[in-house]
Amino acid sequence: MEKEKEVFTMSSPKTQAVTAPEAPAFTSIWRNRPFLILFLTSAFVTCGAKVYELALPLILYDMTRSPLTMTAMKSIEFLPNLLLAMFIGVLVDRFSKKRWSQWMVFGQMVLLFLLYALVESGQAAVIHFYVAGFLLMAFNYGYGNARVSIIKQVVPRPLLTSANARFSFLFTLIDIMGPAISGFILLLSSLHNGLLITGFAYLIALIAVSFLEKESHPAIAAQQGTFWQDFRAGWQELLSNRPLWMITILVIFLNATSGVYDAMIIFFAKDHLKLDNSQLGLVLSAAGVGGLIGSTLVARLRKRFPTGKILGTTILLLSVSYLLMALAQSTWMLCLSLFLSGMIGTIESICIWTFRQETTPAHMIGRISGITGSIFKLGMVFSIYGSGWVTVWQGPWAAFLAAAVGNLLIFLVYRRLTLWRLA
Secondary structure, eight states, X not given: OOOTTOOOOSOOHHHHHHSOOOOOOOSSGGGOHHHHHHHHHHHXXXXXXXXXXXXXXXXXXXXXXXXXXXXXXXXXXXXXXXXXXXXXXXXXXXXXXXXXXXXXXXXXXXXXXHHHHHHHTTOOOHHHHHHHHHXXXXXXXXXXXXXXXXXXXXXXXXXHHHHHHHHHHHHHHHXXXXXXHHHHHHHSSSTTHHHHHHHHHHHHHHHHHTTSOOOOOHHHHTOXXXXXXXXXXXXXXHHHOHXXXXXXXXXXXXXXXXXXXXXXXXXXXXXXXXXXXXXXXXXXXXXXXXXXXXXXXXXXXXXXXXXXXXHHHHHHHHHHHHHHHHHOOSHHHHHHHHHHHHHHHHHHHHHHHHHHHHTSOGGGHHHHHHHHHHHHTTTHHHHHHHHHHHHHHHOHHHHHHHHHHHHHHHXXXXXXXXGGGOO
């Protein structure tokens, strides 16, 4: 631990020495051509991913009439991030980010066209969907990791928060559009036509990403070690970056509490507040609206307040939003809790993403993103499973209360760490 009065800054001489050369100074992120290309590409990729995330389980149910195949499909889609993220990060650092992005988008496009052809010809089996779902999510994560790495290289450091906020706004907006996308899929004469449409969306994304300039960053040529040497170097870099490592450990518990909260929302709304599907869709959009507002506020907050205090405050305020849900007896209270958790959670996430980019050397960003991405989710499986038992035992209010108390305890630990003084 550093001296009590020492303040952690957002970079170090070691980090500055190996990061990419500073890009030209832009007054607005929208004047950065590589950012615009990535933003456009990500819009098509994210919309496409949302469509097949919704379409695959529906097509499977239409084929089998078994809810078990639907839930198995959702579980399989979760696995690549947990099992492969840190290994994908090593590969991203070892190859051209542009070429890697092209292959990830191309892979998803080909899989979607193949699945469409199998269903159209009547040859599709459940195993085809399971394999395709796993690979689609693996490729989707591979593209996302490369996007984070490219942003690190092409966006000037003062605009990193703004860049991450714009992407968060885009992803949240598409999440809000989820019910509309679901309705569009259900209106199609055949559900699998959604796969064909999504495949063409990925074709547009593939064309868009080809306009990126191939990076000439020397770090690519500098990768002389084996895969496992690079993998170990990523871990060594993360462990040597003490503030980021401490934040990574804290996020395990923060994601655990948010997992409890998220897992019980639908059950609480349907079972206790007796909301129908249309009402539930409107209520859940409150979190999306909060996320949109949070993504527009975060850049201004980071200019006015130290990052450490922003993170600490979000941890405490999330505890309040979880407590509101534990006390909720009406739809309005539910909406307020969702709105606050969406806004505050978005601010917290963007600060963490940006801090990770700012304090990681450019040639290591893929590995650090992959390793931390896997670690972040370690507690979610157990907390979500445990929340079900707590709900059966005492009711959903107990699960929400446990999430609130958990975040309060995390805040108390955070206040005692030097992270509170992050600049």
